[in-house]
Amino acid sequence: MNAVITSPWLAAIATLGIIAAYEGWLNIAQRLAPGRLARTAHASLREDWFAAISAQPGSEILAVQTLRNSLMSATMTASTAVLGLMGALSLTAPTLHATLGEAVTGTAAWPHVTPRLAMELVLLCLLFASLVASVMAVRYYNHAGFIGGMPVGAPQRQRWAAAGSAYVRKAGLLYSWGLRQLMLLVPVVAFVLHPLAGVVGALLVVAALLHFDRFSAGE
Template identity: 90%
Template sequence: MTTSPWLAAIATLGTIAAYEGWLVLAQPRTPGRLARTAHASLREDWFAAVSAQPGSEILAVQTLRNSLMSATMTASTAVLGLMGALSLTAPTLHATLGEASAGTADWPHVTPRLAMELVLLCLLFASLVASVMAVRYYNHAGFIGGMPVGAPQRQRWAAAGSAYVRKAGLLYSWGLRQLMLLVPVVAFLLHPLAGVAGAQLVVIALIQFDRYTIEDK
């Protein structure tokens, strides 16, 4: 029994898209049960706690520096993967676009494999952008966290610091998420049915990561 590669591609991406769509709808209704929202509040509470405790400036800077380095590693992984994927997909893209520009084809002939390769590039680029933005916000939050707690400048920038650590954490999680979503795409490139199975496994894993239960508290 054979399966159309296009059907396998639609099933692979549709499984991921359906779960992400459900997550978007569920977040406003039950924010306290989702790890993304709960951990964002955790980072805000942490910044408020260190901002109220004199002498915690060094601890705050060290914590933010560790988070910044984690985001930097994610960005480095994404850019290396993006460079490697570009080198692998460049011949296919050149041949496909070359046929259209030479007039041998009215439209570029997009195959399921080429479509998934483009999705691969988009995921890597999205992970890179999210991780770089996380580094940016962690860097700004580090300057704020390093100010003396009792200084008026610290009080003036306290709200921005709380917002920065929240945004940085969300962007960092998005960067990691895009890397996880590469699994079914890469699996599809090996075999179309492997992409469908990979998408199901990734969704099962994401359900565990996204859930915030009483046991996690």
């Protein structure tokens, strides 16, 4: 009986543990060999792009168009995250209200948190984090667009060149984080459908991220 009761919690821990272990390994790998990871390599690519576009007179329109496309992509990610957050809140709110209500009214000493409710809260956190990252990416792309639209030879452009390079780097990283958090929703949603499906989903997502996070100039 105890094994049956605790198995959903074990599945939840395994689901989140697989993701956390991979993210921890990725952070270590990024410090040891940053050039072999797509996140770092693409961040350098965006900086090199801004430096090249800033050295070419007449490229202001191209710079603005490119940054506008990136801004729209980040906007779509933010819209997806906020729609998902609203939908998840509408589904989770009744259960969360009932659970917290038991503790507030004194009918239960502690809120009765089930594995499903815990994973639903993780779902909300991931959606909120994706929304924040995507909105901040929009912000930085917007600022970089103003800088990229300045005439290349203008002294104001030279004064803001370092900030523009930093903004496109930050915007790209935030955009990638927003997308990543949406991908991490897969095992969480799978767990809500069935606890063991969450473990399988975590393994599949890690396998996909392992491919996407690797960078090779020859591929």
